Amino acid sequence: MTIDTFSLGGDLTINRLGFGAMRLAMGTFGGPPRAAEGGIAVLRRAVELGVNHIDTAAFYGRGEVRANELIRTALAPYRDGLVIATKVGPLPGPDGRPSGQATPDQLRGLVEADLRSLGLDRLDLVYLRVGGMTGPGGESIAERFAVLAELRAQGLIRHLGVSNVDAAQFAEARAIAPVAAVQNVHADDPGLLAQCEEAGIAYVPFFPLGGGREPLDTERLGKVAVRLGATTAQVAIAALLATSPSVLAIPGTGRLDHLEENLAARELTLTEEDLSDLRG
Incomplete structure (x- = not known):
């Protein structure tokens, strides 16, 4: 098994091992803010080491330290081939956690805010993140996803994704517009993963x-x-990527040593014996 690339949406070639920005501004949602200088250093080093897919969201932040602003400060003007994915939908609750959900008429404003904070004219990939802090399922996403599909048609978004969804919500979205990516908490939903693999998602x-x-x-x-x-x-990352050629990994950190450790996972080759041991 080798860690290779993936064609996102059929036209964006990215490395399957990318970077998640959630921990740049804070160790956890309830933790104190990290120093902005540290996040900037991590981002610049990630790109130096070959990361070309960064996953972020406007609600990744604590106080004045926000992931999107760190990305813009560290990396703009962006090099060719760098893909930035973001998520819209969650709204902060009284405790600052993303526990509320945007209504359809609020989504354009969230997309436009991401464009401004990241310093972009078009977002490469925007996920509709569903369900607040709860698990997937139990509600229609059609009206909200249709808003993002319209923004895609207007040129503000290149590709669309869905996050924290079940199979029915995934099908609902695909009936409205092409879906380039699914972001869920587990890689162990074989039915949904199989659909993604078959469709090149x-x-x-x-x-x-x-x-x-x-x-x-x-x-x-x-x-x-x-x-x-x-x-x-490192073994966990390599094992995740061995699950399917459609799986992308986005481990995140606010520390340079953890970043370099995570990215070194691309040097690992897992044998059948290794995979058998991991399956138990």
Whole structure:
């Protein structure tokens, strides 16, 4: 198994190992802000090391430190081939967490705010993030997704995605406009993943290293890590990418040492014995 590239939307070639921006401004949603200088350094180093897919959102921030502004400060003017994906839909609740949901008539404003904060004329990929802090399912997304489809037709968005969705919501979106990517919390929904693989749609698990919510199986990962002379995080990333050629990984960090550790996972080759051990 090798870590290679993916054709996002059929016209944007990206490395399957990218970078998630959530932890640039804060370690967790409830944690204190990180220094902006650290996030800027991490972003610049990520691009130096070959990252060409950055996943962000306007609600990734704490106080005055916001991921989108860090990206613009660190990387604008953007080099050719750098793909920036963002998410719209969640609105901050009283505690600052993205627990509310935007109405259809609020979505244009959120997209335009992302364009301004990132310093772009068009967004490469915009996900409709559904459900606040809850799991997927239970509501129609058609009216909201149709708003994003119209913004795509107007040239403000290049490709559309959906996030935190079930199979019915995924089908609902695809009936309205092409879907280039799905971003869900797990990579273990075989039905939805199979649909993405068949259609050439990217499947992008968020919290690829657990995010502090989903503990990694360190016993299995550790066994393989010792064999390969790698860390458990590196094996976790390589195993995620081995799930399917449609899977993209976006591990995030606010630390340079963790960034370099994560990106070194692209040097790993997992054998059938490794994969068998990871499956248990």
